[in-house]
Amino acid sequence: MKRLLEEKDAFHDKCRERGLKLTPQRLAIYEAMRYSKEHPSIDMVYQKIKKKFPRISFDTVYRTLITLCDIGLVKPVEGYGYTRRFDPNTGQHHHFHCVKCQKIVDFYDQTYDRLTAPSKIAPGYKILSKKVVVEGLCPDCS
Amino acid sequence: MKRLLEEKDAFHDKCRERGLKLTPQRLAIYEAMRYSKEHPSIDMVYQKIKKKFPRISFDTVYRTLITLCDIGLVKPVEGYGYTRRFDPNTGQHHHFHCVKCQKIVDFYDQTYDRLTAPSKIAPGYKILSKKVVVEGLCPDCS
DNA sequence: TTACAAATAAGAATTATTACTATATAGTTT
DNA sequence: AAACTATATAGTAATAATTCTTATTTGTAA
Numbered sequence: 001m002k003r004l005l006e007e008k009d010a011f012h013d014k015c016r017e018r019g020l021k022l023t024p025q026r027l028a029i030y031e032a033m034r035y036s037k038e039h040p041s042i043d044m045v046y047q048k049i050k051k052k053f054p055r056i057s058f059d060t061v062y063r064t065l066i067t068l069c070d071i072g073l074v075k076p077v078e079g080y081g082y083t084r085r086f087d088p089n090t091g092q093h094h095h096f097h098c099v100k101c102q103k104i105v106d107f108y109d110q111t112y113d114r115l116t117a118p119s120k121i122a123p124g125y126k127i128l129s130k131k132v133v134v135e136g137l138c139p140d141c142s
Numbered sequence: 143m144k145r146l147l148e149e150k151d152a153f154h155d156k157c158r159e160r161g162l163k164l165t166p167q168r169l170a171i172y173e174a175m176r177y178s179k180e181h182p183s184i185d186m187v188y189q190k191i192k193k194k195f196p197r198i199s200f201d202t203v204y205r206t207l208i209t210l211c212d213i214g215l216v217k218p219v220e221g222y223g224y225t226r227r228f229d230p231n232t233g234q235h236h237h238f239h240c241v242k243c244q245k246i247v248d249f250y251d252q253t254y255d256r257l258t259a260p261s262k263i264a265p266g267y268k269i270l271s272k273k274v275v276v277e278g279l280c281p282d283c284s
Numbered sequence: 285t286t287a288c289a290a291a292t293a294a295g296a297a298t299t300a301t302t303a304c305t306a307t308a309t310a311g312t313t314t
Numbered sequence: 315a316a317a318c319t320a321t322a323t324a325g326t327a328a329t330a331a332t333t334c335t336t337a338t339t340t341g342t343a344a
Contacts, residue, residue, distance in 0.1 A: 021290060021341050042331085057293045062332075064291095076222045078275055083331070084223030096263055099270065109260040117276060118251040121238055124281030128241065132274055133220055134259060139266030163310050163321060185300080199324045204302075206322095223332095225300065 011073070018071050025049075025056055029064045033074050033088045039104040041083040077104060078133055094131050098138035105138065153215070160213050167191075167198055171206045175216050175230045181246040183225040219246060220275060236273050240280035247280065 011030050015022050032048050033040070040048075046061040065086055068074040077085040077095065082102060089106060092113050096105040112132045121127075136142075153172050157164050174190050175182070182190075188203040207228055210216040219227040219237065224244060231248055234255050238247040254274045263269075278284075 019290090023291065023341070025292075055293070057295090059294080059333080060292055078220040078222055080218045080220055080226075096267065105263070107260060107263050112257070112260070115254070115274065118249060118254070120251070121247070121249050121276065124284070125238065125278055126284040127276055127278040129277045130274060132257065132272060134263065134269055135271045136267055136269040142266070142268040161321090165310070165322060167323070183300095197324070199326085201302085201304095201325080202323055 014071055014073065020067065020071070025053060025060055026064055026067075028052055028056075029061055030068060030073065033065070033068065033086060036088060039077050039085045039087050041085050043083070045086075078131075092131075094134070096134045096136065096138070098141055099135055100137055100141040103138050103140075107134075156213055156215065162209065162213070167195060167202055168206055168209075170194055170198075171203055172210060172215065175207070175210065175228060178230060181219050181227045181229050183227050185225070187228075220273075234273075236276070238276045238278065238280070240283055241277055242279055242283040245280050245282075249276075 011027065012022055015026070020026070028049055029045060032045055036045075038044070042058070042062050042065055045065065046056070046058050049056055049061060065074065069076055069086070072090060073088075075087045075090055077087045079085055080097070085104065087106075093106050093108050094112050096107060097103075098105075109132075115130055115132075117125075117127045117130065153169065154164055157168070162168070170191055171187060174187050178187075180186070184200070184204050184207055187207065188198070188200050191198055191203060207216065211218055211228070214232060215230075217229045217232055219229045221227055222239065227246065229248075235248050235250050236254050238249060239245075240247075251274070257272050257274070259267075259269045259272065
């Protein structure tokens with residue numbers, strides 16, 4: 001309970017900081033993302049939110065997810081040509097993609113975290129993030 | 143010139159092997175991909191091919207790129223929610239993505255190539271590929 | 285509590301992706 | 315070299331994803 005309140009406040013502060021209004025829709029979208037594990041698409045979030053806000057528009061969910069990316073509360077997930085998906089986990093981690101069912105699984109690995117940028121792309125390039133993407137078949141599909 | 147012929151033959155053989163017919167369209171699409179450096183989208187390939195084959199349909203380009211992926215001559219590129227793009231480089235390499243202009247740059251790094259799969263995702267998961275994706279700003283954008 | 289900038293809903297427009305069908309063609313086989 | 319047949323293609327239509335427009339509503343700061 002305390003944790004919930006703290007997060008709500010963190011979100012509150014982040015919005016304030018950026019001059020964004022704290023609307024119920026925006027908060028609901030953030031919370032739906034925050035506790036999701038499935039790296040949802042815009043439509044998946046929209047379907048979930050609709051249960052609480054039957055009158056919310058798809059566009060609001062769409063814009064809000066982009067906004068949440070802009071302020072760094074969620075991240076777009078790298079994908080292979082299907083729908084865009086989002087990740088509430090903004091910390092350093094890596095992804096496994098199932099090539100069959102398109103499931104995306106987070107994993108943590110210190111070796112991967114410690115990778116340094118190769119010197120070849122260093123000069124002129126400003127590096128913002130590095131991550132390892134593993135593809136294969138998940139236990140359900142293999 | 144010799145190299146060109148060899149590649150044409152390699153393509154020829156690969157098609158034969160899979161029971162695919164060697165059509166001028168298919169060859170043109172393959173060659174357009176083969177010598178591209180920009181990780182083109184379906185539409186980029188279509189626009190290029192149209193100059194040689196004004197009557198080619200978008201669908202043919204679309205289907206052919208999927209076919210080329212199926213037979214392993216090109217690979218879909220991991221992307222962040224924009225249009226699907228393809229890579230003629232099927233060897234082990236890694237990508238830099240410019241977050242501003244969406245340019246994708248190949249790079250090679252032996253340390254990255256040698257990464258092993260973390261034990262956490264080993265049991266049950268069948269790993270097919272691993273690659274490092276670096277995001278940031280390219281020299282033109284930074 | 286009022287004014288105002290920002291956010292929303294609703295729907296339309298745009299762009300991307302995929303599917304369908306009649307015709308044409310590559311690669312045989314006769 | 316003519317005919318055959320399984321694919322492949324062009325043309326177009328359908329579906330899905332993304333973005334824009336406009337009128338209205340709502341947080342927030344004064």
